[in-house]
Amino acid sequence: MKRRIAVLLAGCMVMTALAGCGSTGGEQKETETGSIENKEVTEKSQDTGESSGAEDTISGEITMWTGTWNDGLMDTLLEGFYEKYPDVKVKFEYLPWDGMEDKYLSALQAGAGPDVLDMAIAWTIPYASMGKLQKLDEYIEKNQIDVSDYYEGAVETLYKDGSYYALPYRSETMCLFYNKDLFEAAGLDPESPPATWEELREDAVKLTSEDVYGFGLCGSNAGNTTAQFYSMMFSKGVSLLNEDMTASAFNTQDGVDAFTFWSNLYLKDNVVPKSVLENDNTTNRNLFAEGKLAMFVSGSYDIDPIMEANPDMNMGFALCPGFEGKTSAAQLGGWNLGMSDTCKNPDAAFALMSYLASPEVSVDFSSTFSSCKSAVDNEKYADEKLKVFIEAINYGVPLPGSPYMNQITDILYNEAQAVLSGSKDAETALADAEASVNKALQN
Incomplete structure (x- = not known):
């Protein structure tokens, strides 16, 4: 597995979860503190006299911070946990997505964080670099956790300097959505979506008409926009930062080619809506649902909103394209x-x-997909529409675990907007981005 050496800097912000994805599994609520009581389970254990063996030695109270979208879900999820650990009590604080990262960072710096943190994957290595997460190697070995069951990309987000600092439970990435009816109307095979970006461009030209555009590019929202051309760069084998994350690595010929291809879909191929600089992923999803956009890339969380908006939508799904000769x-x-x-009860915390990261429970804890490969056959994922999204996780590339990723993404987003507006070409923009990123990394 790839080992990353993160820059040790406190007080920095880091990149959030997959851009464009619903960062919550449902409607967000105001911050509130709640707890899950295990009184009934404890009484049941006492009544039956049953013992759970080694689990009985783990007791005490622990705290966990998670998102407001999990408020209510945890009561159901932890029923099995309390059967195994009747003498443990878990207190939850539910945080809204807006401001969540800031509160985590401030609390950790002040030594006032919870015992267990539910973190976006890009936060893990930076927190570990700051010395704010405990190493888990001893607990993983003691509890015989099969790390090989986790997707490789997920493991990269846990591992630093030879040690593990977290357990993954949710993994997701983007796939290609396409309108089969529009494909057929344009003389394209609706069962043969483009497998390469070059094929996508050719198809998008054929699909573009007076009322329909071939492909949905994002030019608004930093996360949505960069997720698209980052993915193209990753397909070319381009890394955003060097191995020790002390300098940029994206300003290569392959990086320029990928960035140029992405921007030319709008600037030269004319297959992208003219409103691209105002379009984020939600805009493209809505245009797709209205039949005004033939293709766009997104996550499985957009399937239901599309079907709600257009129940007759005849759409297909495919892996995010790669460049010719690339995966x-x-x-x-x-x-x-x-x-x-600061966790004082590590046995109960682990x-x-x-428990939450196990193949069985993570399927329900995750609002998208479990990070365990063995969960692929779970009945929750039986819908054929989800198969390609699960397969795509094998090709997912995590962002570098640098504390500077938010700043890096903002820099590249601003340069992308400059290119789409015609004020810079792709080569100049990447060179300028390289200079800005290297300056930030040296501060």
């Missing part, structure tokens, strides 16, 4: 569970983490 690649998103450096 599919897309930016990986997801969530991990880590133990803070018991909770390993």
Whole structure:
């Protein structure tokens, strides 16, 4: 597995989960603190006299921070946990997505964080670099956690300097959505979506008409926009940063070619809506649902909104294209569970983490897909529409675990907008981005 050496800097912000994806599994609520009581389970254990063996030695209270979208879900999820650990009590604080990263960082710096943190994958290595997460190697070995069952991309987000600092439970990436009816009307085979970006461009030209555009490019929202051309760069084998994350690595010929291809879909091929600079992923999803956009890339979370808006939509799904001679690649998103450096009850904390990250429970804890490969056959994923999204996780590439990723993404987003507006060409924009990123990394 690839080992990354993160830059040690406190007080920096890091990149969030997969751009364009619904960062919540449902409607967000105001921050609130709640707890899950295990009184009934404890009483049941006492009534039956049953013992759960080694689990009985784990007891006490632990705290966990997670998103408001999990409020209510945790009661159901932890029923099995309390059967195994009747003497453990878990107190939850539910945080809204907006401001979540800031609160985590501030609390960790102040030594006031929870025992267990539910973290976007890009936060894990930076927190570990700051010394705010405990190493989990001893617990993983003691509890015989099969790390090989996790997707390779997910493992990269846990691992630093030879140690593991988290357990993954949710992994996701983008795939290609396409309108089969529009394909057929344009003389294209609706069962043969483009496998390469070059094929996508050719198809998009044929699909573009007075009322329909061939492909949905994002030019608004930093995460949505960069996720698209990052994925193209990853398909070319381009890395955003060098191995020790001390300098940029994207300003190569392959990087320029990928960035140029992405921007030319709008600037030269004319297959992208004219409103591209105002279009984020939600805009493209809505245009697709209205039949005004033939193709766009997104995650499985957009399937239901599209079907709600247009129940008759005849859409297909395919892996995110790769360039000719290259494999599919897309930016990986997801969530991990880590133990803070201030945790005083690590045995109970790890018991909770390993329970939630198990193949069985993570299927329900994740609002998209489990990070465990063995969960692929779970009945929750039986819908044929989901198969390609699960397969795509194997090609997911996580962002570098640098504390500077938010700043890096903002820099590249601004340069992307400059290219789409015609004020810079792709080569100049990447050179300028390289200079800005290297300056930021040296501060």
